[in-house]
Amino acid sequence: MEKDARPNWDSPMQFVLACVSYAVGLGNVWRFPYLCQMHGGGGFLIPYFIMLLVEGVPLFYMELAIGQKMRLGSIGAWTAISPYLGGVGLASVVTSLYLCLYYNIINAWSFWYLFHSFQSVLPWAVCPINANRTAPIEECERASPTQYFFYRETLNISSTIEENGGIHTGQALCFLLTWVITYLCVVRGVQSTGKVVYFTATFPYVVLFIYLIRGFTLHGAVNGVKYMFTPKMNQLANPTTWINAATQIFFSLGLGFGSLIAFSSYNQYNNNFERQAITVSLINSGTSIFASIVTFAIYGFKATINYENCLERTRILLLNTFNLAEDTINMDNVFEWIEKLNATYAEQFNEIANDTGNCDLEKELATAVEGPGLAFIVYSEAITNMPLSQLWSVLYFVMLLLLGVGSMLGNITAIITPLQDFKAASLFLAGLVCLFCLLLGLGFTTTSGNYWFTIFNDYGATFSLLFIVLIEVITVSYIYGIKRFEKDIEDMLGHRPNWYWKIMWVAISPLLLIVLFVFYIVNYIMGGTPTYQAWDKEEGKSVLTEYPVFGQVFIALLLVSSVSCVPLTALYVFCRKRKHGKAHKQQHALNAVSA
Amino acid sequence: MLDKILFLLCLASALADERCMPAGRDLMLLMLQYVWNENEMFLFRASLAFAMRNHMNGQQFEVSNIIVCNETMRVSFWFIVTSPLDTSQLIDQENVEAAIRQSRNRINSAFLLTDKTLEFVDILPTLATLYTHPTPPWLIVFGVVMGAVSAGIIIMLVSSVVQKKRKPQDEDDDEETRVKTVENGDAHDGIHNMSFSEDERFTKM
Numbered sequence: 001m002e003k004d005a006r007p008n009w010d011s012p013m014q015f016v017l018a019c020v021s022y023a024v025g026l027g028n029v030w031r032f033p034y035l036c037q038m039h040g041g042g043g044f045l046i047p048y049f050i051m052l053l054v055e056g057v058p059l060f061y062m063e064l065a066i067g068q069k070m071r072l073g074s075i076g077a078w079t080a081i082s083p084y085l086g087g088v089g090l091a092s093v094v095t096s097l098y099l100c101l102y103y104n105i106i107n108a109w110s111f112w113y114l115f116h117s118f119q120s121v122l123p124w125a126v127c128p129i130n131a132n133r134t135a136p137i138e139e140c141e142r143a144s145p146t147q148y149f150f151y152r153e154t155l156n157i158s159s160t161i162e163e164n165g166g167i168h169t170g171q172a173l174c175f176l177l178t179w180v181i182t183y184l185c186v187v188r189g190v191q192s193t194g195k196v197v198y199f200t201a202t203f204p205y206v207v208l209f210i211y212l213i214r215g216f217t218l219h220g221a222v223n224g225v226k227y228m229f230t231p232k233m234n235q236l237a238n239p240t241t242w243i244n245a246a247t248q249i250f251f252s253l254g255l256g257f258g259s260l261i262a263f264s265s266y267n268q269y270n271n272n273f274e275r276q277a278i279t280v281s282l283i284n285s286g287t288s289i290f291a292s293i294v295t296f297a298i299y300g301f302k303a304t305i306n307y308e309n310c311l312e313r314t315r316i317l318l319l320n321t322f323n324l325a326e327d328t329i330n331m332d333n334v335f336e337w338i339e340k341l342n343a344t345y346a347e348q349f350n351e352i353a354n355d356t357g358n359c360d361l362e363k364e365l366a367t368a369v370e371g372p373g374l375a376f377i378v379y380s381e382a383i384t385n386m387p388l389s390q391l392w393s394v395l396y397f398v399m400l401l402l403l404g405v406g407s408m409l410g411n412i413t414a415i416i417t418p419l420q421d422f423k424a425a426s427l428f429l430a431g432l433v434c435l436f437c438l439l440l441g442l443g444f445t446t447t448s449g450n451y452w453f454t455i456f457n458d459y460g461a462t463f464s465l466l467f468i469v470l471i472e473v474i475t476v477s478y479i480y481g482i483k484r485f486e487k488d489i490e491d492m493l494g495h496r497p498n499w500y501w502k503i504m505w506v507a508i509s510p511l512l513l514i515v516l517f518v519f520y521i522v523n524y525i526m527g528g529t530p531t532y533q534a535w536d537k538e539e540g541k542s543v544l545t546e547y548p549v550f551g552q553v554f555i556a557l558l559l560v561s562s563v564s565c566v567p568l569t570a571l572y573v574f575c576r577k578r579k580h581g582k583a584h585k586q587q588h589a590l591n592a593v594s595a
Numbered sequence: 596m597l598d599k600i601l602f603l604l605c606l607a608s609a610l611a612d613e614r615c616m617p618a619g620r621d622l623m624l625l626m627l628q629y630v631w632n633e634n635e636m637f638l639f640r641a642s643l644a645f646a647m648r649n650h651m652n653g654q655q656f657e658v659s660n661i662i663v664c665n666e667t668m669r670v671s672f673w674f675i676v677t678s679p680l681d682t683s684q685l686i687d688q689e690n691v692e693a694a695i696r697q698s699r700n701r702i703n704s705a706f707l708l709t710d711k712t713l714e715f716v717d718i719l720p721t722l723a724t725l726y727t728h729p730t731p732p733w734l735i736v737f738g739v740v741m742g743a744v745s746a747g748i749i750i751m752l753v754s755s756v757v758q759k760k761r762k763p764q765d766e767d768d769d770e771e772t773r774v775k776t777v778e779n780g781d782a783h784d785g786i787h788n789m790s791f792s793e794d795e796r797f798t799k800m
Contacts, residue, residue: 133722134721176741324669
């Protein structure tokens, strides 16, 4: 009996659900709708699907094949493929570590919002009153209740990255909770992960479906969906559209972290991963589109509400300024009355001219947001306007949690699996990794923590992943050899991969990755000093600020530390081989002499 | 005699009009979103008199002491308050403001309106603070979830330790049975012919 038999998934379904749960994450909800809106609505789907076929599925397939063949985590797998390129695996682990450090803070925010949903009035719906009880708090007045709740009560954010305060206790507690849950899900390896993914992969769809029904029955939702799907084909001529489509496919599938290799290493040797690769990639893209329909229904609702509130405010202002009877102006003829009053009482109208006439539905719809701002500010604002908002709030944040935890599981597994392969593993390896990430991650719960989070989010895993996957593809196609790879696949699946896959691996995908890589570098250099959005308490809005020197140094460190694993490991292996080679030669000489 | 009264009246009304000019400091503007008629105006004046009585103890304000002027089509107007002891003397703004602030709730309730719909210009409403719970509710939910998850982890760890303790006993049994089968198997050891074995080379998804 094999004592150290590699644990396996209970069924291929568990593996598929694990991949779906990992790939379908927060990016599908808060990045794809933004890109869709920026790059011409329905027209964006064309470059998106082309990139999926050309880049997404082949690379996904490749990673699954490597993991299933080598039956080792990323470090072991890449060392087995080519001893000099074991650094690729190490770079994957380092990048996964960076991601694990900062990603769970998003789950902590989701928990914070979830726990605060159990109140009769949602705390981000109204501004709290100041000490004099005369008016709402100023910062809240200038911004909005949802922004105030996020920046002040959730983050207690400082004004720049240089200022630091203490740890936000509530945040730290929620952060601790997320790590405890993550540990619970990985404590028994694939045994526990395999059961959890049944829930984390499927329940978000239930919530999305419920929100789809709710979204479409909201007042004004159709405006948003119409706005999104009207294709603006001229955007297709813009190269940024294609670059963004490629980047989105790339990051959305979670390539390069080593999670896919780790997951597939627990497969049966003959598992049909080809079909699974196609299925998971299609599910991931389908979910992005599904989520963006829901998002745009909500956008449409929010924009319509804001527009109507603006009209109402204008109407009251006109009524008060010109002392008209209550029912002379209603919502439909506000604009007519504006013109009429401007013509007849020009002077008086000029005094209030700044506050009137700027209600624009198009403008409200065009405000596109991405990232945590979309999830925690825009969406929560929309939720406060729905009847029974506590229920919708709970549903929504549970969905965010499941999406986030599902992705976290993949990344934690990507760290634990290679370390377990080294037999340096103890029973408590998973616990140690979680504890380590928890302690370091507490830095993100400080007052300037959100700015550090932004650094990690923007630079921690973007450039390194492009580099890693580029090296991966080149290694498999040229260094390991496409013929050997073909044979391995035939060994596992029973048939050789199609000519389509081979062309993608050998030519198209590497080319595309090189283009993305170069574009990224050029963008970074041309962009000048990296900047971030700092929250200005006085103004009540975000201000574009440059990173200080230590911030820029840290960014450089992040980028270099993961990328440099590859050449450093190669060098190390080279030196070691030379030393061994010399030792061997000496031994040979001795033998020859003695013989 | 009649002439005198008329004159006085005229004078009085002229005085009233003069004092009720928007330029004066003792006036306040009021706007409503409301169906308005004479009776409502009477109710308003009565409630203001009530507020003044509450604030300045002892002085018996009457409805006649509240003078309204400059009504517009929009439900808004100016008003001034005269002292009940001497109708030519106006109550100053600070006192009237304080009186209204004190009884604001009662005035609002008389009209079934709120601070947002019944506005006294330049009088900031004293807003009610939201109810602050002794224990923040989020902490309670957090405690429940944290407790459940911790219990889950402890159960997992304990069960895996218990399983490990049971394993050595099971392994000993397995070893014995395997030894037996191997002994039997040796007798039939031969060359395994591959041609008749069925190879399921790949598992279906």
